[in-house]
Amino acid sequence: METINAEIFTLTYGSMVRQLIADLEDISAVNKQLDEMGYNIGIRLIDEFLAKSKTGKCGDFRETVDRVAKVGFRMFLNTTAAVTNWNAEGTECSLILEDNPLTDFVELPEGCQNLVYCNVLCGVIRGALEQVSINTECSFVRDVLRGSDVSELRLKLLSLNKEEYPFKDDD
Amino acid sequence: MVAYNIYFFNRQGTCLYYYEWHRPKSVRQGAGTSADDQKMMFGLFFSLKTFAAAMDPRQDNKSLGAPLRIGEACTFHSFCTNNYKLHFLESPSGLKIVLNTGPDAGDLRDHLNYIYGAIYVECVLKNPAYTPGRPFSCELFTARLHHYIRSLGL
Amino acid sequence: MPAIYALYVINKSGGLIFNKEFVTIASNSLNDTLRLASIWHSLHAIAVQLAPAPGCTGIELLRADTFDLHCFQTLTGTKFLVVAEPDTPDVEALLRETVYDLYADYVLKNPFYEVEMPIRCELFDQNLFNTIAAVHRRWGLVH
Numbered sequence: 001m002e003t004i005n006a007e008i009f010t011l012t013y014g015s016m017v018r019q020l021i022a023d024l025e026d027i028s029a030v031n032k033q034l035d036e037m038g039y040n041i042g043i044r045l046i047d048e049f050l051a052k053s054k055t056g057k058c059g060d061f062r063e064t065v066d067r068v069a070k071v072g073f074r075m076f077l078n079t080t081a082a083v084t085n086w087n088a089e090g091t092e093c094s095l096i097l098e099d100n101p102l103t104d105f106v107e108l109p110e111g112c113q114n115l116v117y118c119n120v121l122c123g124v125i126r127g128a129l130e131q132v133s134i135n136t137e138c139s140f141v142r143d144v145l146r147g148s149d150v151s152e153l154r155l156k157l158l159s160l161n162k163e164e165y166p167f168k169d170d171d
Numbered sequence: 172m173v174a175y176n177i178y179f180f181n182r183q184g185t186c187l188y189y190y191e192w193h194r195p196k197s198v199r200q201g202a203g204t205s206a207d208d209q210k211m212m213f214g215l216f217f218s219l220k221t222f223a224a225a226m227d228p229r230q231d232n233k234s235l236g237a238p239l240r241i242g243e244a245c246t247f248h249s250f251c252t253n254n255y256k257l258h259f260l261e262s263p264s265g266l267k268i269v270l271n272t273g274p275d276a277g278d279l280r281d282h283l284n285y286i287y288g289a290i291y292v293e294c295v296l297k298n299p300a301y302t303p304g305r306p307f308s309c310e311l312f313t314a315r316l317h318h319y320i321r322s323l324g325l
Numbered sequence: 326m327p328a329i330y331a332l333y334v335i336n337k338s339g340g341l342i343f344n345k346e347f348v349t350i351a352s353n354s355l356n357d358t359l360r361l362a363s364i365w366h367s368l369h370a371i372a373v374q375l376a377p378a379p380g381c382t383g384i385e386l387l388r389a390d391t392f393d394l395h396c397f398q399t400l401t402g403t404k405f406l407v408v409a410e411p412d413t414p415d416v417e418a419l420l421r422e423t424v425y426d427l428y429a430d431y432v433l434k435n436p437f438y439e440v441e442m443p444i445r446c447e448l449f450d451q452n453l454f455n456t457i458a459a460v461h462r463r464w465g466l467v468h
Contacts, residue, residue: 043303044296044297044303045296046263046264047262047264047266047287047291047292047296048292048296048297050262050263050264050288051262051284051287051288051289051291051292052288052292054284055263056242057241057242057243057263131263131264131265132241132263132264132265133240133241133265160240161240162237162238162239162240163182163238163239163240163241163265164238165184165214165217166182166183166184167184167210167213167214175377175378176377191377193377194377194378195377195378195379196376196377196378196379196381200379201374201375201376202374202375208375211371211374211375212375214371215368215371215372215375218364218367218368219368219387221364222361222364222365222368223387223389223390223392225353225357225361226353226361226389226392226394226408227351227389227390227391227392228330228331228348228350228351228352228391228392228408229350229351229391230351230391231351235353235357235360235361245389245390245391245392246389246390247387247388247389247390248388248389248390249387249388250372250384250386250387250388251384251385251386251388252372252373252376252381252382252383252384252385253380253381253382253383253385254376254378254379254380254381254382255376255377255378255381257372271377
């Protein structure tokens, strides 16, 4: 597999975030846009993931999250996430990211303290899982750029979709 | 061994790509129009999947007609008739590939997987000009697909 | 291990007229089986309509993850379906010759059997069961 320098990836992402801030000015709009962009990436990335990792069906939500954290993150970000803090029903959990190539060398300035710099990751996970009929909500609860020691993503399972016949049976 | 045609569908039933190399019985003699042909094909394999899930000798508590999730139940991967063979692959993301070949083709599941992973994912999904859910026609995809099918001796 | 799981006979209008399981399998209720027979009848016809080459006579073999479904359609429109273990050999020959012969003998030659109606012929049942049992014994499957 051909590789590129990770730094160019970090620089490109950083430049894109800066441009979004310059264009939109409102930090919460930037966060939302990052999530949208992530979503658009996620809906395409899922097929790449399925094809390259030859993943079969997961038995339950726990297995799915494990697959995302170990195989998915390794494949695309060359890092793995730890899965912890499961709630009692097994529908919510945390993904702990210790190192994240997107945030190398980044420091948030004064005016951007509300910026969720890596919000694109939330969108990617949401978009990818939606394509395999799993509806989720994903958000950052802790962020290294805002003072925490690790980044923590909270992933919540909302519902599972079934395959329905898309055409109406009236004709 | 001959390849007749190939269809790519998404889970909404939209035919994202259709190509025919060789179709001695034209669409007009069959379903009528291309749109009808594609809709009928979608209906055919959708019903065959439901049928296969219900006929599964290993699975208890089946309810015929209940919506299923991909990968949850037994699914079919091909059927043969006297003069053609239909190969079917469904990815967990809802993409369905249907390939019709001559009846003597073997098990093409690995090849369909290759078409999915190395051709569709590479040329279509990674193309930023592609809008997911809409039909696509991408030269690189077409070239690679034809080359691959030809290399199989089809 | 090759095995024949079940046999179904569908009349020319798509109605199920016979069903029998030879091995204990997870099966459907009779209602569902009737619906499945009629679904198969339509799918068989749609496959002909969608055929890319002329001269198609319908689905002969459906391959799924856990079973193979063989279908033999006679020139009179009756369909014989067998659900078998994947890659079971010689099922076509079994349907076309042996089972069809048994049908022609014990069902059609029975003067009290009405054509296209459900098959309730003891002799057919018995002989069919014996044939399949013999085939299974040959393959090493114990009943």
